[in-house]
Amino acid sequence: xxxxxxxxxxxxxxxxxxxxxxxxxxxxxxxxxxxxxxxxxxxxxxxxxxxxxxxxxxxxxxxxxxxxxxxxxxxxxxxxxxxxxxxxxxxxxxxxxxxxxxxxxxxxxxxxxxxxxxxxxxxxxxxxxxxxxxxxxxxxxxxxxxxxxxxxxxxxxxxxxxxxxxxxxxxxxxxxxxxxxxxxxxxxxxxxxxxxxxxxxxxxxxxxxxxxxxxxxxxxxxxxxxxxxxxxxxxxxxxxxxxxxxxxxxxxxxxxxxxxxxxxxxxxxxxxxxxxxxxxxxxxxxxxxxxxxxxxxxxxxxxxxxxxxxxxxxxxxxxxxxxxxxxxxxxxxxxxxxxxxxxxxxxxxxxxxxxxxxxxxxxxxxxxxxxxxxxxxxxxxxxxxxxxxxxxxxxxxxxxxxxxxxxxxxxxxxxxxxxxxxxxxxxxxxxxxxx
Numbered sequence: 245x246x247x248x249x250x251x252x253x254x255x256x257x258x259x260x261x262x263x264x265x266x267x268x269x270x271x272x273x274x275x276x277x278x279x280x281x282x283x284x285x286x287x288x289x290x291x292x293x294x295x296x297x298x299x300x301x302x303x304x305x306x307x308x309x310x311x312x313x314x315x316x317x318x319x320x321x322x323x324x325x326x327x328x329x330x331x332x333x334x335x336x337x338x339x340x341x342x343x344x345x346x347x348x349x350x351x352x353x354x355x356x357x358x359x360x361x362x363x364x365x366x367x368x369x370x371x372x373x374x375x376x377x378x379x380x381x382x383x384x385x386x387x388x389x390x391x392x393x394x395x396x397x398x399x400x401x402x403x404x405x406x407x408x409x410x411x412x413x414x415x416x417x418x419x420x421x422x423x424x425x426x427x428x429x430x431x432x433x434x435x436x437x438x439x440x441x442x443x444x445x446x447x448x449x450x451x452x453x454x455x456x457x458x459x460x461x462x463x464x465x466x467x468x469x470x471x472x473x474x475x476x477x478x479x480x481x482x483x484x485x486x487x488x489x490x491x492x493x494x495x496x497x498x499x500x501x502x503x504x505x506x507x508x509x510x511x512x513x514x515x516x517x518x519x520x521x522x523x524x525x526x527x528x529x530x531x532x533x534x535x536x537x538x539x540x541x542x543x544x545x546x547x548x549x550x551x552x553x554x555x556x557x558x559x560x561x562x563x564x565x566x567x568x569x570x571x572x573x574x575x576x577x578x579x580x581x582x583x584x585x586x587x588x589x590x591x592x593x594x595x596x597x598x599x600x601x602x603x604x605x606x607x608x609x610x611x612x613x614x615x616x617x618x619x620x621x622x623x624x625x626x627x628x629x630x631x632x633x634x635x636x637x638x639x640x641x642x643x644x645x646x647x648x649x650x651x652x653x654x655x656x657x658x659x660x661x662x663x664x665x666x667x668x669x670x671x672x673x674x675x676x677x678x679x
Contacts, residue, residue: 270443271389275398277439278385279405281341281378283432284348286409288317288371289496291355293503293517294417295425299364302422309361311633316365317372318496318626324376325618331377337385337446340377345436348374352429371429379598380618387602388446396540396666399602400532403595407528410499411521418514482604482662486544486597487617489654491624493551494647495589497632498582505558505582510565511575519579520586527590539666540600541658543592548655550588555648557581562640581644593654597621603665 292314300310324344332340347370354367383402390398409432417425498505506516531543558581565574601617635643 271391271394271398273439274389274443275386275401277436277443278341278382279401280432280436280439281344281374281382282402282405283409284345284371284429284436285375285378286406286411287413287429287432288348288368288375288409289406289499290410290413290417290521291422291425291429292317293499294414295422296504298422303358303360303364305361307633311630313361313364313368315626315630317368317375318622318629320369320372321376321379321622322619322626324373324378325380325622326376328377328380328618332381332384332449336449337381337388338440338443340381341385342437342440344374344377344381345433347371348378349430349433352426352433356423356426367426376618376622379621383598383602385446387599388449389444395603396599397532399599400528400595402598403590404525404528404532407524407590407594411525414502414517414521418518482600486600486657486662487621488624489548489650489657490593490597491621491628492647493589493593493651493654494555494585494628494632494644495594496625496629497635497643497647498585502582506578511579516579516582520582523583524586524590524594527587528595531591531595537666539664540596541662541664544596544658544662545592545655547588547592547594547596548651548658550584550591551593551651552648552655554581554585554588555644555651557584559641559644559648562644566640600662600665604663 296310296314299305299313300307305313328340331343335343351367351370351372351374354363354370356367358364358367383399386399386402387395413425413428416428420428502520503513503517506513534543557577561574561577561581564570564577632643635646
């Protein structure tokens, strides 16, 4: 907890931050370095889809063994999520990102060198651990360094880079070998490790831990808005609930096995996944331009409605295929449904829960609360990615009807529980929630 002297120190610094363009370049640089971790996250998500057939053939993996490989990423991420809060509180936001980047790099090297399922799984588990930490600490770091008028747009870049990493992996994975694709995951890790030497630590974390001089230097560089730290706990159910809706709506089943879904529906996997990859980046980039104007809640409601419709369309395409009805419409329905799904997810349910999570938790419990919410997110990701192939074997159309029902419940949750945080400082958000 910052001392009274530390609080008094903030006033002149905040006055300096009123000059609009002062030191914004450091905010942008810090955000760019941090979202390299998000790009690593995306590389991990996008790796399994274009490489499934090649890895199974080269290493003679069964479907069950490959399902373990695909889903163990999320198991590692759950471990990372459990430790993300304590790590970022103990080591600082930069320290947690530095550790995660090193572990991810080791994981990518293990995948590249793998000769069998064991080494492959160990590497995937390590990259998952790093991703679990990144998924919490990156949006938190950005929310703590950004001024309130830029916080939503900058925090959304987390999801842009996740989509970017996944999309690039989807695209280049169609012509690179799976081992070469694993090596590309090292590039953002290296950039992040180097870039962390150039940027300051989160001023809110420094203030919390009593690093008064470092706090002053960081705040001067970043012109971040800081105020009294609330002692009251936030309503953690909001952050946790959004993570449940985000994951159990089926996103990781679609993302991890997109090429196989297209193939099952009779669509070219390479054309389908490339289109999918481009669309999610374009939509997520557009969202960065409107999130601070349209608001968080409207985007969630629009996205949820689109996800319900998309799941029903995909389910219909598989129903027609299974029952050999109107077969000529199956590919069109499948492509339409999947592209609507990823477009809707990218429009709100992908980025906005992370933005809201980074906003609703006060700094004194952010580590514990954020770590728990991230753990719930990754447990959902693991559950969906591991069970997806088995659910598809049970009923291809039934799988997507289940996801449609979950997304419909998510709309109700957003309407009843989630607050609007647009245009408020972090302290104002806390006051509204606790009031």
